[in-house]
Amino acid sequence: MASHASSRRPFRWRPDQQWEGYLFILPSFAGFLIFIVLAVAMSLGISFSDWGLTGFKSFAGLRNYQQLLRDPLFWQASTNTVFYIVTIVPMQLALGLVMAVGLNQAIRGVTVYRLIYFMPVVTTIVAGAIVFRLLLATNGPVNSLLTTLTGALGVPFSAPNWLGSSQFSKWSVVILTLWKNTGFTMVVYLAALQGVPKELYDAAHTDGANAWQRFRHVTLPLISPTTFFLFIFQMIGAFQLFTEPFVMTRGGPANSSLSVVQYIYLAAFRDIRMDKAAAMAWMLFIVIFAFTLFQNFMQKRWVYYESE
Template sequence: MSTTASRLEARPKVKVQRTGKPGYNQRLLALLHLTPGMAGFFIFIVVPLIASLVISLYNWPLYGEREFVGVQNYVQLLSGADPVFFTVLRNTAIFAIGYTVANLIICTAIAVWLHSLPEWGGFFRILFFIPVVTPMVANALIWRLMLQDNGLVNTLLAGVGIQGPSWLGDGSWALISLIMMSLWQGIGYNIVVLAAGLNNINPSVMEAAKIEGTTAWSRFWRVTVPMLSPSLFFASIMTVIGGFKVFTQPYMLTRGGPGDSTNTIVLYLYRAGFSYDRLGFASSMAWVLFVIIMIFTALQFIGQKKWVSYDA
């Protein structure tokens, strides 16, 4: 017994280092790891934001003298002195809202359908996601050929006795054409997001609802939608932001026409800066768009308290 005790006393004592506040070396190492990302954020995000705000206060051409005009660019936009701005604002709002509503309805229906196909669901999700990763310009060019007056779409419609409209030449159909093309391009992303949300639903909850004798439609509204609401909320936020920033579709399909029926804020902003040589006016338009997106996002965050359930 004494021999064992003497051996234990003879063992060297191990010093246990207490984990408290990080030391100087740890803080320095963390700073070194954060520096590249923070430098990129500062150079490519913060500096351009500040520069665009400054430029918006000037009459700033690409070449030549710059004149400080204060908030005159904003006054011209919001007072109606520029007749085109409210037209493009209306077009952008119609596109963003129509695209978001159609996107969420279609994506939810497809995601629920694919969730009921455990064997083929993954394969079909990949098929739907392929347009998301293909170049937008190439897709727009293909859709432009398809939607011409004698294109594939009208040819197929004529085959069943329907006279197709002038999809890109009629102002009442051109914006609908942009929404159709954008849906084909973008639904794959939200399908994957909603599929992930459906996979997180506890199967026992659905089984309990079936045992109670509820119909499939009732289970969808009372069980699936509440438990899927966080994913739907995220998808709605990202889709609205993307809808307000639409540029490539109108630029490649219609050039904003006919007239200004498909002219959007970002397309008009691009032309104001690089076609009309009005960088200050374009920068002020960008900040107005930023405020509009922030307002819509804030309203969505306020409204989500009424319909998004994080406890489901």
């Protein structure tokens, strides 16, 4: 992989290339220029301006950024988002892997199970959220179950107000996100597991490795590129979490489940502070970019590529 990357040359015009190729990509490339590049450049400009509904008012320099750093709600939304990242990403990876390993066995009806576990991924999130709001209601099924279980075990328990208390609201968002996205992780892991050569297991078995050792020293290293991909992918997804808290708790109560992207949305469309929203979007971008670069750098330590 690494050798491939270094042999690639930067873009250079070669006379033997057919120019019509560029005409063919022109429509989508023009769209990319206008709707992505231009929009991104505009948002950078807006973040350094005093910009309202009707457009440019004055140049603001770093004022929007300075305001944000002083804004307690921005910090609260950031803290919430960090909470989402450190809960959702590892739990999703672990659960997805466990499900994939389970469904990689020769068991009866395995296709049906795979289908069931993947179904939330293709389900409308709003419909899912409505069901979860009912499930997690104060006197809903989840709390009834927990009360019955703890009652049977004799453990003192008071039913949590999942959606209405600031201690639990983030967890209800985490639960919805896990339900919605773990199926995707599972499918990707399943594909990776099926790519692990059987001979390696046979060899390890011959060497006397037990099931756990085979998993730890054969499976895990061989699927580490997949883990790396999923890790980056889901971390970015968690940084950009919007729909889940929006439909589940609206960010409340007391902003306890508000995510950064939700705050960007509120700043832009509730407060009509396009400048503040753009500044926040750029800060988020810088953080995500830095994290991704860092992970990319760190992958040498734990990601194993077969081609190397």
